[in-house]
Amino acid sequence: MALKKFPLPDVGEGLTEAEIVGWKVQAGENVTVNQVIVEIETAKASVELPCPWAGTIRELLVEPGQTVEVGTPIISIEMAGAEPEPEPEPQESSGKIGEESNGRIATLVGYGPRTSSAKRRPRKDRVNGAATGGAATNGTGANGGGTATVAPPEPRTPQVEEVRGAVPLAKPPVRKLAKDLGVDLRSLAGSGTGGVITREDVRTAATPSASTATPVATPSGARERRVPIKGVRKATAQAMVDSAFTAPHVTEFLTVDVTPMMELREQLKSDPAFRGVKITPLAFAAKAMCLAARRTPDVNATWDEAAGEIVYKDYVHLGVAAATPRGLVVPKVRDADGMSLRELAEALEQLTNTARDGKTAPADMVGGTITITNVGVFGVDTGTPIINPGESAILAFGAIRDMPWVVDGQVVPRKVCQLALSFDHRVVDGQQGSQYLADVGALLANPSLAFTY
Missing domain, CATH: 4.10.320.10 (E3-binding domain)
Structure with missing residues (x-):
């Protein structure tokens, strides 16, 4: 009988910790490979983890509600008919979940059944720094094409630094x-x-103890509560602080008569080609952003500080800010610039529904190029949105209201909304930002202009 402990994996986001939301199994239950055993909540999404082995659950090592670091054992599984074997060292893998990398299929990063053997790097001796556990032939390393003879790995222990003497153990x-x-x-x-x-x-x-803390006068029975800062809220706060104090933000505003857009929307509702599709004003705004980016590609570029380069993207991965019970998340519509209005409307509806349910895949939360936030859904006219880290622009789409508007010298009621574009002034100059915002507004005010783009 072999007893294995399954450590919390990095699910492809580069995160360091996650909260155990709830177990799908219990001690004594038999499980199969790839059976979902636990739901975790990371700083980006709620994720269900599959089991990498078949066997019997011996013990659930972490209680629901606990936040643990990546690499911490969370469950122990007893595999019948298998000989005990030492835990292998973590393998570096660049493959994505479901893709083949170095002869193995990545069901989770660093885990899953292997289809070929993997070489491990020599272990350094802690005393004299000499390499142990393997020797490369012909003096070549892993990058030199040589092969290595590897000794059996030593059993792994939790990654804990120990300083000899008076300092206790700590990760x-x-x-x-x-x-x-x-x-x-x-x-x-x-x-x-x-x-x-x-x-x-x-x-x-x-935290200062009650005996050393300075007394603070508070009303008897004060009505307040404290909630730990973690998960989406913690990640969002850090990202916004990093963006606000790294990228020089500029925000410009534009008020637009979108009556023609709303009239076209009504026409499409009765069009057989759009039957069963929810065409929202957000879909029109998203389509206008993709079209306008063709004329001003700078808003879809990225500032690479380390390389000293501006990276221009020949695609649009549109981020859509969505309010969820877990906080603000920004899932992406991949290659939105290649979608028709119908396809974009369908993608937006599916994306927002998935986000509200907390089921957005981690891969769908990264890699955006430009973002739209629909503040109008809350009845808000406009705002000064903060750019998502790694991007250069974000558009706030305000509420559409009936307002007096001058048309051909006459004041008439029209459908009007406000747009606000925040952009990174390192990448986007004022002229470029203004041109982009004006183009988006013109497309919403006169959708037929799309034929000219």
Whole structure:
């Protein structure tokens, strides 16, 4: 009988931790390969994890509601008829989930059945730095085409740094947290297994006790509650701070008479080609953004600080800001510029419904090139949106209202909305930003102009 522990994987987002939302199995239950065993919530999405092995659940190692770091064992599984074997070292893999990379299919990054053997890098001796566990022939390494003889791997233990002496055990992220909060680890007694210091130990030590804290006068029975900052809220806050203090934001505004767009929308409702499709004003705005980007590609470009380059994209991965019970998320419509109005409307409806259900795939949350946020759905006229990190522009689409408007010298009621475009002034000059915003507005005011783009 072999007992294996399944560590929390990086599900392809480069995240460091996730919350255990709920288990789909229980101790004593038999499971099969790829059977969903747990739902986790990352900073980007809710994800269901499949089991990489078949066997019997021995123990659920993490309670629902707990946040654990990537690599932490979360469940132990007993596999009948299998000999115990040491845990292998994590393998670096660039393959995406479901794709083949280096002879193996990635069901989860770093996990899943292997279709070929993999070489492991030599382990450095902790004392003298000499390589152990394997020797490359002909003096060549992995990049030189040589082969290596690898000794059996040693059993793995949790990644915990141990400093000989008075300092207790603590994982690297916990040490960093202690450093940030000014907590001396040598003054703590770890509450974790084997005396390991946890995040909670550090945070408790960093919080002034009742005897040392300065008294604060509060009304008796104050009506307030505290919610931990984590998940989507934490990731969104960090991304917005990074963007606001990295990219020099400029925001321009435009008020548009969209009566012709709304009239076209009514006509399409009775068009057989659009039967069963929900054509929203947002779909028109999204289509206008894609068309206008052809004339002003700068708004769809990226500033690469490390390389000292501006990266121009020949595609539009349109981000759509969506309010969900978990907070604000921005899933992407891939290759939106190649879609018809009907296809774009269908993609937007599916994307927003999936986002509200918290089922957006992690891969659909990254790689955007430009974003639209529909503040009008909340009855808001406009705003000054913050650019998503890695992009150069974001458009706020305001509420459509009946307002007085001058047409041919006469004041008449029209359908009017406001647009706001925020852009990165390192990439987009004022002339380019103004031209793009004007083009989007013109397409909404006169949809027939689309034939000219």
